[in-house]
Amino acid sequence: RSRVERERERERFHLAFSVIFDFDAGRASSLQRHRFFKREKRERERELMLHRAEYRATRTSALQLLTRGKARAPRTAQHAGCEHLTTTSGGAFLKRKGSFALSARGLQRPGSLVSLRATRETKTDLVAPQISEIEEEVIIEKEEDGKTTSRIIFRIGGMIDVFEVEDLTEKVGWPRRQPQKVKVALENSFMVSSLYKQSLSPDDGSVVEEKLIGIIRVTSDTVFNATLWDVTVDPEYQGEGLGKTIMEMTIRKLLRLDIKTISLFAEPQVLDFYRKLGFWKDPQGIRAMFWYPRW
16 A cells, blocks of 8 residues: 555544544534545545546547557567567557556556456456566578578567466366466566477568477575476477476576476376476485465
């Protein structure tokens, strides 16, 4: 809350206390009580009207601004600088800067009703983990007539689309999670490494479209330990060594940060895959233990 709101609440408390004290002393009349609660009701109604007016004005100005503009962006723009460009599902122009996002749906403030409504309609919600500085490396390139038409890149940092992550995990058979919780998990993750399939323009080689095909989410105390979560590769691209690649490059990055104890949770059918990458099952008899609510 702002300082003005805190001071206003403090004044209300003192006023209420003085009125209650008068009640106890028998010096307050029923008229005083009526005036006090009527004043409280008027102030609450006034604040509600101000919030509604601010919401309508913000939404109207955003729509007018976008209606006048002619700019259009490709399906997914390259991640560069402090400002990140992307598009909604309808192809409208969306610019994220700071804590606000401007789109054809209106001005979005994270966590607000407008933001949640726009998220459901556009199916785009970008977040940044703690390590947001972008590092990219090309893994595979496909050429036609001497020109690169598509490629697969490994990326650490940048903005991550919550709905792309959920679509990917759903492809491998995981249950769908609440987008708002996934967003919080990504924002509080130490690092997110990902694989993207990029389609390039044959004219100038610029990125026309990119698709998330692999991801690893990392939590860490940033010094001693790190744990890998949501290790996923799109089933269409499995069997090409991409899972091994994203794992090895993620581990290398953690080692460069001097984090040397790396753990993960694995299902029985993929234990051999992680053993080949150097992971040990129950090292020195250490077992993982879980607590679940029993009600």
